[in-house]
Each structure stands twice: as structure tokens, then as C-alpha cells.
Amino acid sequence: MTDHSALNQGNGGETHQVADADHPVLTTNHGTPISDNQNQLKAGARGPVLIEDEVFREKMNHFDHERIPERIVHARGSAAHGYFECTDSLSDITCADLFQKKGQRTEVFVRFSTVAGGAGSVDTPRDVRGFAVKFYTREGNWDLVGNNIPVFFIQDAIKFPDLIHAAKMEADRGYPQAATAHDTFWDFISLMPESTHMAMWIMSDRTLPRTFANMEGFGIHTFRFMNKEGKSTFVKFHWKPKAGLASTIWDETVKVAGADPDFQRRDLFERIGRGDYPEWELGVQLFDQAFADSQPYDVLDATKIIPEEVLPVRIVGRMVLDRYPDNFFAETEQAAFVPSHVVPGIGFSNDPLLQGRLFSYTDTQLSRLGTVNFHQLPINQAKGRPGGCPFMNQQRDGHMQMQVPKGRANYEPNSLARAGEPGGAREDRENGYKTYPAQEEGEKLRIRPESFADHYSQARLFWRSMDPAEQAHIASAFVFELSKVSIEHIRIAMMANLRNVDEELATRVAEGLAMDLPKASPTKVPVIDMEPSPALRIVRGPLEKHTLEGRTVGILFADGTDAGELKAVRDAVKKAGGHPITIAPKVGAVPLSDGSRVKADAQLFGQPSATVDACAVVLSAEAAAKLAKEGAAVQWVMDAFGHLKAIGHNAAAKPLLDKAGVEADAGVTDLAGFVDAAKRRYWDREPKVRTLA
Numbered sequence: 001m002t003d004h005s006a007l008n009q010g011n012g013g014e015t016h017q018v019a020d021a022d023h024p025v026l027t028t029n030h031g032t033p034i035s036d037n038q039n040q041l042k043a044g045a046r047g048p049v050l051i052e053d054e055v056f057r058e059k060m061n062h063f064d065h066e067r068i069p070e071r072i073v074h075a076r077g078s079a080a081h082g083y084f085e086c087t088d089s090l091s092d093i094t095c096a097d098l099f100q101k102k103g104q105r106t107e108v109f110v111r112f113s114t115v116a117g118g119a120g121s122v123d124t125p126r127d128v129r130g131f132a133v134k135f136y137t138r139e140g141n142w143d144l145v146g147n148n149i150p151v152f153f154i155q156d157a158i159k160f161p162d163l164i165h166a167a168k169m170e171a172d173r174g175y176p177q178a179a180t181a182h183d184t185f186w187d188f189i190s191l192m193p194e195s196t197h198m199a200m201w202i203m204s205d206r207t208l209p210r211t212f213a214n215m216e217g218f219g220i221h222t223f224r225f226m227n228k229e230g231k232s233t234f235v236k237f238h239w240k241p242k243a244g245l246a247s248t249i250w251d252e253t254v255k256v257a258g259a260d261p262d263f264q265r266r267d268l269f270e271r272i273g274r275g276d277y278p279e280w281e282l283g284v285q286l287f288d289q290a291f292a293d294s295q296p297y298d299v300l301d302a303t304k305i306i307p308e309e310v311l312p313v314r315i316v317g318r319m320v321l322d323r324y325p326d327n328f329f330a331e332t333e334q335a336a337f338v339p340s341h342v343v344p345g346i347g348f349s350n351d352p353l354l355q356g357r358l359f360s361y362t363d364t365q366l367s368r369l370g371t372v373n374f375h376q377l378p379i380n381q382a383k384g385r386p387g388g389c390p391f392m393n394q395q396r397d398g399h400m401q402m403q404v405p406k407g408r409a410n411y412e413p414n415s416l417a418r419a420g421e422p423g424g425a426r427e428d429r430e431n432g433y434k435t436y437p438a439q440e441e442g443e444k445l446r447i448r449p450e451s452f453a454d455h456y457s458q459a460r461l462f463w464r465s466m467d468p469a470e471q472a473h474i475a476s477a478f479v480f481e482l483s484k485v486s487i488e489h490i491r492i493a494m495m496a497n498l499r500n501v502d503e504e505l506a507t508r509v510a511e512g513l514a515m516d517l518p519k520a521s522p523t524k525v526p527v528i529d530m531e532p533s534p535a536l537r538i539v540r541g542p543l544e545k546h547t548l549e550g551r552t553v554g555i556l557f558a559d560g561t562d563a564g565e566l567k568a569v570r571d572a573v574k575k576a577g578g579h580p581i582t583i584a585p586k587v588g589a590v591p592l593s594d595g596s597r598v599k600a601d602a603q604l605f606g607q608p609s610a611t612v613d614a615c616a617v618v619l620s621a622e623a624a625a626k627l628a629k630e631g632a633a634v635q636w637v638m639d640a641f642g643h644l645k646a647i648g649h650n651a652a653a654k655p656l657l658d659k660a661g662v663e664a665d666a667g668v669t670d671l672a673g674f675v676d677a678a679k680r681r682y683w684d685r686e687p688k689v690r691t692l693a
């Protein structure tokens with residue numbers, strides 16, 4: 001008989017790693033030490049496996065249940081930890097703890113997301129981005145769950161399931177994933193004129209942000225601040241990116257999606273890793289009822305903005321994201337953002353979209369995280385309260401209860417303290433959360449107020465506020481999306497709505513689709529010409545920043561590149577705050593002019609120029625001639641030009657640029673002028689490189 005005792009004692013695997021000083025003993029979930037993590041328990045070396053093998057069963061059982069339902073919307077997301085710092089006290093306006101003192105810091109956890117795609121979809125579809133901030137204040141968690149666009153598609157929450165069903169992949173065919181360019185989405189939009197303003201935003205460059213750090217964020221709804229005296233002030237929240245607003249060209253976005261589906265997640269991870277912490281200013285628009293009454297629209301209507309030119313944004317804080325999560329699932333996936341989670345000093349308005357959200361988010365966590373105890377997960381704990389996480393109440397039990405409450409005080413009131421037992425927590429009439437005692441009365445009605453009836457004036461305002469380059473992008477995006485609509489009457493209905501926005505826009509889109517303009521759709525109220533708001537622009541707007549700070553520069557080099565030139569470009573980029581990425585046909589060890597050999601950060605095929613913000617080409621004459629015959633190299637340069645990026649090059653690289661059709665302009669420079677040129681995009685080049693609507 002063979003002696004199998006050695007195998008049964010746990011040394012039967014090829015990868016033979018055992019516990020030692022660096023590695024603790026492996027155990028089952030209930031703590032039993034494991035002797036063999038390589039083999040199932042079998043009857044004989046080649047025999048059948050045995051069901052009594054708890055080590056195997058437990059491991060596989062746990063694995064089988066690793067996934068939880070993904071978020072019904074905003075499933076694809078990336079997050080980071082950081083802090084909020086109050087820079088201007090709002091103590092006269094709100095008693096919210098985090099706004100009391102200049103310099104006061106509050107921990108935050110922020111998750112950015114796309115809306116329509118599944119958890120595994122690409123980072124860069126044309127889509128709204130979620131911008132959800134959890135503030136761990138000393139008086140509990142406040143979730144400011146916003147987007148990177150200041151308006152929304154619909155006015156009433158009851159339409160949300162319809163909107164999302166129409167936007168997500170079509171029910172019968174299961175596609176498209178993370179894309180609005182399809183029948184059902186535009187069918188819904190064309191039939192819901194209130195969504196026209198948001199449709200303008202999603203066709204704009206706002207839905208193609210370069211990175212998360214280059215986006216604005218908005219709370220969208222009108223909220224309330226309340227101060228100690230109980231006085232209420234209406235407030236709208238704005239996040240302004242320190243890195244400036246920056247977006248991609250559509251062609252570039254499509255190529256980024258192919259080259260790196262995790263582009264924005266990777267950027268967040270790497271940016272934090274190298275200390276380029278994403279940062280935003282928090283701004284507020286504060287107003288009272290008299291201001292609200294004086295506006296040509298209703299401040300309770302989430303399809304409307306208050307232009308910054310009408311009501312300036314007051315900066316009251318800054319937020320820095322300086323720590324990537326340790327574990328994606330435990331933190332990013334299990335984070336539960338709930339807009340109804342507010343803290344003393346912050347309240348709601350009657351916006352019917354906001355009011356519907358106050359129900360939906362807790363409800364969705366129950367299905368997604370599976371228990372009323374989701375607040376006990378580390379990422380969701382109210383850890384800002386003094387003493388760690390002392391939520392105190394008489395709620396008990398439920399799935400996945402992590403706490404072991406002592407004593408009998410699971411009800412209130414009780415008099416147990418008088419008998420020497422712990423009596424549990426009690427309300428705080430003075431400092432506990434107080435709802436603003438707004439006066440309300442009215443008939444019970446399912447009705448939309450007349451003040452919500454204007455669906456086009458702000459869509460027009462948006463169009464007329466844009467830079468000509470952005471207008472061309474918007475018109476072209478409509479052409480692209482509507483050309484993917486296969487049912488003709490949907491396209492016609494959408495065009496009929498666009499005529500109410502702006503005749504020029506409608507004409508350009510119709511020409512791009514080679515269709516006749518239909519009659520404008522009827523409007524309930526006249527469309528007003530509002531004063532344009534330049535603050536809404538990205539291109540040549542107040543937040544377009546000419547800088548290399550936090551941006552990436554691809555440096556294409558190859559065998560024989562001049563060592564001094566390569567070093568000089570890298571150093572100059574770093575000095576200007578940029579992040580150089582050297583790219584070569586082979587990554588291993590590239591021989592330079594001085595005989596030295598250097599490794600490249602990335603390989604030419606793997607790092608298309610679409611993935612960097614500016615491009616330098618530093619080649620020997622031989623390499624330039626060789627690369628001019630290499631499709632990937634020609635495309636690299638051609639895309640850099642086509643995506644309106646700066647291209648710095650040495651003289652020897654010229655043949656490659658010529659082959660790629662690069663024409664001289666302010667963005668095409670020698671290496672000496674490159675770093676300055678690399679701080680921006682060249683919008684004037686665009687008409688030379690593509691036909692836009």
C-alpha cells in the first residue's frame with residue numbers, strides 16, 4: 001500500500017508555500033487552520049472528491065457569492081478618500097458643522113461614475129458623470145450626491161424609471177451598452193420636451209471629460225441651509241476643479257475607450273499615487289424666496305440653472321482627494337450614497353425630483369447591499385462623530401448585524417438607568433436635527449406647476465453661451481446620435497424640438513443628416529431669449545486652464561534618439577508640473593545616441609496618443625524614416641494633430657510628421673517651444689482636420 005500520510009498533511013501542491021514569519025497561518029472563515037490549499041479532499045490520489053471537504057466547500061461557496069447586484073444606475077464608478085476644508089465660514093447662514101470655522105477639515109469619500117453602463121463598461125462613453133460626496137461630519141454623514149452637469153432630464157421623479165429604461169441597453173437585444181445613440185433613448189427624449197435642456201448638455205463636451213479631476217460637480221437641486229436661529233436660505237452647490245475643465249474630442253474619446261477602458265479610473269489611481277491630488281473648490285449660490293420669485297423660471301425645477309452671471313457662486317471650501325481606496329469592493333462598491341442623509345443645518349426644497357430621490361436611495365441600498373444594516377459597513381459608518389462611530393439608537397438586529405448591544409434598553413422611553421442599568425440614548429431637543437418648518441397647504445393633486453412649463457429657453461441659453469468650437473461639437477454630436485436612430489419619426493420629432501432651441505442649430509443638424517426640417521413642435525409658453533452665460537463654456541471659458549500641471553505628455557522616441565534631447569524634454573515637462581510618459585516601439589532597453597540604453601514607460605501600440613494630453617516626437621533620422629512606414633507611429637502623430645494637441649519635435653522627426661499630414665501651426669513647435677505650447681489645445685486647427693456640422 002502507498003503511504004499518503006505526507007499528502008494528507010498538506011504538502012501535496014506544486015506551489016508549495018507555507019506559513020512563516022512573513023505569512024500568517026491560513027484558516028477557514030471560522031478559524032480552523034488549513035494544511036493544504038492546493039488539493040481537494042479525495043478518496044485516493046486519483047479518486048472521487050469527498051463532500052465532507054469543508055475547506056473546499058467553504059472557499060467555493062464564498063466565491064460563488066462574491067458579486068452583489070450592481071447599482072441600477074451609476075454602476076461603473078471609481079472613488080477616493082480625502083478631506084474638505086472650510087475656507088469661508090457660513091456660520092451665519094447654516095449651523096452645519098463642516099461650514100462653521102475657516103480651516104476646519106472634514107473627511108470625505110467621493111465616487112465618480114457614468115450612468116448608463118454596467119459595472120464593467122468603459123470609463124469614457126458619452127454620458128453624464130456622477131459626482132457623489134460623502135462628508136463624515138461630526139454630526140453625522142452628509143451625502144451630496146450630484147452630477148457633472150447642473151440640470152437633469154426630468155422634472156418629476158416618477159419619470160426616472162422610464163428615463164433609465166429608455167437610456168440603458170434595449171430590452172430585447174441587450175445593446176447598446178453605455179450609449180445614448182439608439183432608438184429608445186431618443187424616442188423618450190423627443191417625447192419629453194422638458195429633457196431638451198439636458199439633451200443640449202449631454203451632446204456637449206461636458207459628457208466627454210478628460211479625467212475626473214477635470215470636471216465640475218453640481219448638487220443640481222435647490223437645497224436649504226438653516227442657521228441656529230432657524231432662518232432658512234436656499235442654496236445650490238457647485239464644485240470647481242482646480243485642474244480646470246478639460247474634455248476630449250469625440251474621435252479621441254472613442255480611441256481612448258479602445259486603448260484603455262479604465263482610462264479615468266487609472267488616471268485617478270495614478271494621479272493620487274504621484275501626488276497630483278485632484279482638488280475642487282466648493283461654491284454656493286445663496287438666495288431667498290424674494291430672489292426665487294423674481295426669476296423667469298422655478299428654482300424647484302431641476303431642468304433649470306441659475307446663471308452664475310445672475311447669482312455669483314461664493315467659494316466656501318476646498319476638497320482634496322489624497323488617498324485611493326485600499327479595497328475596491330469594500331469601499332467603492334459598498335459605499336452607499338443617500339441624498340436624504342443630511343446633517344443639522346442642511347435641508348431640502350420641494351423640488352419633486354429631489355423629493356423622489358429621498359425615497360429611492362435607501363430603497364436601492366436594501367436591494368444592493370441586502371440589509372438595513374448597510375450603515376455598519378466601514379465605508380458607510382458615521383465615523384466623523386467624536387469617539388469613532390457612535391450611532392446610538394434602539395434599532396436592533398437585522399441581516400448582518402455587526403454590533404453586540406449590551407443590556408435591555410432596546411426601547412425608549414425607559415427608566416432602566418434608575419435601576420442602575422444602561423438606559424440608552426435620548427433625543428437632543430436643542431442640537432438635534434430640525435426640519436425647516438415650511439408652511440405647506442394645498443389640494444392633493446397629480447399636477448405639474450405652470451412655472452415648470454418653459455422647456456426651451458434655457459436650452460437656447462446654453463447653445464448661445466457656447467464657444468463656436470463647442471457649438472460645432474454639439475451639432476455634430478446630434479448628427480452622430482440621431483443618425484444611429486433607425487426609426488425615422490423619432491428623428492423628425494427630435495428635430496421638431498430642436499427648432500424651438502435655435503434655428504441655426506436645427507438647420508446645421510438637419511444638413512448633417514441630409515433631412516428636411518420639420519415644423520417646430522408646439523410650445524406651451526413662448527421661448528425667451530436670455531442673456532448668454534459665458535460661465536457655461538469649457539472652450540475659452542473661465543475654467544479652461546492653460547497648464548501642464550497634472551497633465552500627461554507622451555514622448556515618442558526610438559533607437560538612436562539623442563540622449564540629451566530626450567532628457568531635456570522629460571525634465572522640462574516635469575519642471576512644468578506635467579507627467580512625462582516615454583513611448584517607444586519596444587519597451588525593454590532602447591539604445592540612445594550616446595550608447596546608453598533606457599527603458600520606455602510604454603509601448604507604441606499600447607499607448608496611443610489619445611491617452612496623453614500633449615505629444616513630443618524625439619527621433620533619429622533613421623528611426624523617423626523607419627517609423628514613417630509604421631502604421632502605429634503615423635497614427636500616433638496623426639491623432640495628436642487631429643485631437644488638437646501640441647506636438648513638439650526635433651528636426652530629424654520631421655519625415656514622420658510629414659507622413660502624418662501635420663501642418664505648421666502654433667501648436668506644432670520645436671522642442672524648445674514645446675512645454676509652453678503643450679499647456680493647451682488648438683481649437684482653431686479643428687476645421688482643418690475634420691468636417692463638423
Ligand code: HDE
Binds near residue numbers: 071130356357
Ligand atoms: Fe440618482 N440614483 N436618481 N441621480 N444618482 C442612484 O442609488 C435616482 C439623480 C446620482 O456613486 C441610485 O445608490 C432617482 C440626479 C449619483 O453610488 C438610485 C432619481 C442626480 C449616483 C438613484 C435620480 C443623481 C446615483 C442607484 C430621480 C444628480 C451614484 C445606486 C428622482 C443630482 C451614487 C444608488 C454612487 C445613484 C435614483 C436622479 C446622481 C437608484 C429616483 C438628479 C451620483 O437610488
